[in-house]
Amino acid sequence: MGPKLVLFEPAKPPFFLQTKPNSWFNMMMKSPVKVAVEIAARKKIIAANWKMNLTHREAKSYADLLWTEVGVVNEIEVVLIPPFTAIPALAEALEKSPVARLGAQNMHWEKCGPFTGEISATMLRALDVNYVVLGHSERRRLFGETDEMVNRKITAALSAGLRPIVCVGETLAERDGQRVEEVLKRQIQEGLKGVNSRQFHDLVIAYEPLWAIGTGRTATPEQAEEAHGFIRSVIASVSDHPTAAQIRIQYGGSVKPENAEELLRQQDIDGALVGGASLDARNFARIIRGAVAVSA
Numbered sequence: 001m002g003p004k005l006v007l008f009e010p011a012k013p014p015f016f017l018q019t020k021p022n023s024w025f026n027m028m029m030k031s032p033v034k035v036a037v038e039i040a041a042r043k044k045i046i047a048a049n050w051k052m053n054l055t056h057r058e059a060k061s062y063a064d065l066l067w068t069e070v071g072v073v074n075e076i077e078v079v080l081i082p083p084f085t086a087i088p089a090l091a092e093a094l095e096k097s098p099v100a101r102l103g104a105q106n107m108h109w110e111k112c113g114p115f116t117g118e119i120s121a122t123m124l125r126a127l128d129v130n131y132v133v134l135g136h137s138e139r140r141r142l143f144g145e146t147d148e149m150v151n152r153k154i155t156a157a158l159s160a161g162l163r164p165i166v167c168v169g170e171t172l173a174e175r176d177g178q179r180v181e182e183v184l185k186r187q188i189q190e191g192l193k194g195v196n197s198r199q200f201h202d203l204v205i206a207y208e209p210l211w212a213i214g215t216g217r218t219a220t221p222e223q224a225e226e227a228h229g230f231i232r233s234v235i236a237s238v239s240d241h242p243t244a245a246q247i248r249i250q251y252g253g254s255v256k257p258e259n260a261e262e263l264l265r266q267q268d269i270d271g272a273l274v275g276g277a278s279l280d281a282r283n284f285a286r287i288i289r290g291a292v293a294v295s296a
């Protein structure tokens, strides 16, 4: 679906009217009741982050099974994000059964050179990889990735034609300390420094509260929606409002078939980044079907 002109008299104010009461945009937007705003229909994006799981053989069987379960999906975008070792086999399998696009879990910001154990954006593009997850909390927490490193990776990915899925999210201590907005704002402002408005269209943001990742504890739809609305307002401040209205923001954190639909029905939730529950192709297929139902 391409961009469309939407004329609306909102029942619930759009995200940019829900931000701080004295923002310059709110002041401008207070008087008109009917507002014509050009927004793109945000196609939902459901991605499977396998983390360090599944061999290249298992990846192939997974793709075959997923193809049998869901076939071609046009209403939403599906992305499989295997470990590096499974990318070539999965790329081959997806050529025959194009049920999903391909993503990678990480990359280095340099093009090539003495960086033992690393993979570059050019290498990923050569394997027809479309997306790359950057700034995942496991990379930040276990491998010391900083906002500055994430920023370098985002810049390199965009220059190479890869679409970054940029992960942001707060810890439980930060949530309990009322610091959610401060943390999200910093991660977005620092991580996306230097990204121009054209490049923003190639980005996906994943809101992944750390306390919900791999814990079985999911953010409530209201908590997630609130964070997504805030993220959109920060994107508007670092870019512009049409860009913020168009950017897709996924939720990640213990998404499973049982809770996916309710989350995906929220106005500002444009997809899901699914870890544990995506390791079983049938489970992931149920999440895809839920997303299709919500998008219909």
Ligand code: PEP
Binding pocket: 049, 051, 208, 212, 213, 214, 215, 216, 252, 253, 254, 255, 273, 274, 275, 276, 277
């Ligand atoms: C993730 O790894 O991005 C994730 C959200 O994991 P899980 O679904 O297992 O919480």
